[in-house]
Amino acid sequence: KQEVTQIPAALSVPEGENLVLNCSFTDSAIYNLQWFRQDPGKGLTSLLLIQSSQREQTSGRLNASLDKSSGRSTLYIAASQPGDSATYLCAVQHKAAGNKLTFGGGTRVLVKP
Amino acid sequence: SAVISQKPSRDICQRGTSLTIQCQVDSQVTMMFWYRQQPGQSLTLIATANQGSEATYESGFVIDKFPISRPNLTFSTLTVSNMSPEDSSIYLCSVGPGTGTEAFFGQGTRLTVV
Numbered sequence: 001k002q003e004v005t006q007i008p009a010a011l012s013v014p015e016g017e018n019l020v021l022n023c024s025f026t027d028s029a030i031y032n033l034q035w036f037r038q039d040p041g042k043g044l045t046s047l048l049l050i051q052s053s054q055r056e057q058t059s060g061r062l063n064a065s066l067d068k069s070s071g072r073s074t075l076y077i078a079a080s081q082p083g084d085s086a087t088y089l090c091a092v093q094h095k096a097a098g099n100k101l102t103f104g105g106g107t108r109v110l111v112k113p
Numbered sequence: 114s115a116v117i118s119q120k121p122s123r124d125i126c127q128r129g130t131s132l133t134i135q136c137q138v139d140s141q142v143t144m145m146f147w148y149r150q151q152p153g154q155s156l157t158l159i160a161t162a163n164q165g166s167e168a169t170y171e172s173g174f175v176i177d178k179f180p181i182s183r184p185n186l187t188f189s190t191l192t193v194s195n196m197s198p199e200d201s202s203i204y205l206c207s208v209g210p211g212t213g214t215e216a217f218f219g220q221g222t223r224l225t226v227v
Contacts, residue, residue: 103156
């Protein structure tokens with residue numbers, strides 16, 4: 001059974017610092033890994049999708065890496081801003097589960113001005 | 114990408130009543146997914162809804178409690194029946210992923226049962 005873990009569960013940084021969010025998964029037979037942002041009480045916004053054949057994806061200040069063999073992904077957010085405060089979730093689409101996603105528990109981020 | 118409109122965005126309901134949540138997609142999709150997010154928790158898949166067939170429910174979720182309709186390729190509803198305070202959660206609909214493609218989510222419905 002695929003298990004997805006995100007550490008730390010919460011993170012607080014001063015504005016301008018770089019953020020490093022970790023996601024690990026137990027079964028490396030995945031199609032892809034996706035990072036999402038969730039604001040309090042709201043839905044999920046897709047940030048980055050990394051295919052299993054890729055090692056990283058970049059979008060603006062966001063960079064996500066994937067090491068499938070070790071079951072790890074890292075989301076880097078450069079020069080954090082108070083508007084980056086949110087919960088960040090990773091999810092994997094693993095081959096044994098068809099089109100279903102398995103989510104991590106999320107990392108709650110607070111960027112202090 | 115897909116744009117998903119979910120209604121209502123929030124509601125406060127009395128215990129014992131039912132609430133129907135609507136999910137509209139701006140393009141035709143084969144599969145739609147319904148998730149529950151309990152307070153402080155991550156997302157749990159309730160069921161997968163295919164057009165023209167009955168929804169497939171995950172372990173711990175039953176059709177009598179969470180009936181789902183999927184009348185066409187752009188629309189689905191989830192009903193939360195005979196609600197109790199334990200049903201207070203955010204409910205989200207999603208489209209995708211297809212194999213290897215991106216998943217998109219609606220804005221969520223924040224349900225409080227009193």
